[in-house]
Amino acid sequence: MAKTAQWRKIHPPPPPPAQQQSEKPHEPKPETEQFPLPTILTYPSSTPPTLITQGAEARLYKTTYLLPSLPAALKYRPPKTWRHPVLDARLTRHRILAEARVLTRCRRAGVPVPAVYAVDEGAGWLAMEWIGGPPARAAINEWLKRRKEEEGGEGRAVPVTGKEERDKQLVALMRRIGSAVGRMHGVGVVHGDLTTSNMMLRPWEKGREPANGYAATGEGVGDGLLDGDIVIIDFGLASQSTSDEDRAVDLYVLERAFASTHSRAEALFTATLESSYKETFKQAPVVLKKLEEVRMRGRKRSMIG
């Protein structure tokens, strides 16, 4: 820890370009310079980092690890100034370590997650394998948009039921989501923040599509848009747990996130998720029963029916 502090003195993070800011207040700054970089990314040896996203908790940079040809994702949790420093340090440390532990556990058991390359919980970063492809959320929304355009109608969007032939791809993707979640729960990990933004669609390598029915590469809306393996990312709120309650809450969070981001396919999602979740996870029936309870628990729900 003391060493880290010393390094920081030798390599101070580049100062924000204040002058530019005052001259052209509306011109967006280059993304990477928008925030001070973590020390690890300021060393002359590392490839220039690109800021990929600023999540609620962390910033994700694309950089390289060891070799300039090996892309890596570096997740940096900057200190939150609004949080009490003691609480902030405790949470950051705890979360980085928990995330690394959970990732390695999933990785060992073959659950599709990024591999861990390096960790520094004191400085608040974690370096991981770089996963290509779009987030499932973007792909699903784009797909739903194209499908709506295909329908052409103005008016209210009818719910996607999955019964039509052209919805095959979406159903297949949802099944892949359900089975990935099932496998994760099977190894005793709960994610804590399951959303479709936290699932990547890693493109299949040529000629290596799965042949088990999960891939439906036939004709449909937006060809190939929903192809790819589901890789679960962002284990920032994950924990190791085998409790049915935690698993059910995990599913509930996913269900609610799905309902709020892809409202049109909400009903289809719930049904597909449950069936594919059951296929990959032995204790699924118990968890799904618990899920019913969790759904009822939201505050101030009407008690009719």
Added chain:
Amino acid sequence: MAKQHPSGPLLSIGCEGSANKLGIGIISHDPTTGKSSILANIRDTFVSPPGTGFLPKDTARHHRAFFARVARAALAAAGITRPEKQLSCVCYTKGPGMGAPLQSVAVAARTIALLWDLPLVGVNHCVGHIEMGREITGADDPVVLYVSGGNTQVIAYAERRYRIFGETLDIAVGNCLDRFARTLAISNDPAPGYNIELLARKSSGRVLHDLPYAVKGMDCSFSGILTAADLLAAQMREQEARIAAGEVVKEEDRITPEDLCYSLQETIFAMLVEITERAMAHVGSNQVLIVGGVGCNERLQEMMGQMAKERGGNVYATDERFCIDNGIMIAHAGLLAYETGFRTPLEDSTCTQRFRTDEVYVKWRD
């Protein structure tokens, strides 16, 4: 009657009494300019003695006893002499809230509606808070943190509904604060949360007691934190007893009410800011609006402000007139619904303890 002059401003009266505040407000909407002006906002709060909470029956009795007085004061403040001609509708809180106080106010609202022959508009309390917050602050499409004694929700608008992105899984944040105030037996006047805030300000800030931190995705939980804080308070009393018996307790081991209030606030507000930030990241918004009684807390506003600033956005907050339950928000949200043709027929003018924010179809927004 206002109904006969569709071009003139529309006036409505709002009656709120879902918890221990009885509020009556009168608002005016100008259909040509789209501006609204507050004509009256009168409130009377039922305050229970230190160490106790407000019971439904006592609160309902308070509302019944004060309704006519508060309503008269509101009419006088708005300069309304002939309500049956000047007002367009009577709005009341349909829910959510405590049953008995809600009923008392619903009965009173029905009475004045029949007396003045005006249509009734039942309003969702949470939607009232959100609409009033938007109106006062000018926040256009913010992520809303609604925090009060009975509710803790992170809300964002999408497709004609205020959708709940995160909420408490057990007790509301205000309830946690109120009950901890009861544990410490501090005054409920003007509000227990305010007195906790004052105590917390006196803390040196050097000691942060270890309390659970319960965030699950965008949801959170407060009952475990309350239990842990209560345990610390019990240890504090034990210390006090030991000191009274002449024992020496080291200064750095001392637990003080100030540090407890400080630690409690820091922990639960960090949770609230965190789930709000997560919702903002999720929907891609950088505006945040805080409504509800706990929204008056300046420490919460400060923390939220820092978070929003780091995200390149703004925090919008209102003061106690509009944060704490009031009649004007019911009048405002009710009038918005009234203008889209919404009415609550007398036979349906019930109230309910359970009425989720996302059950309301928001016809007045795009």
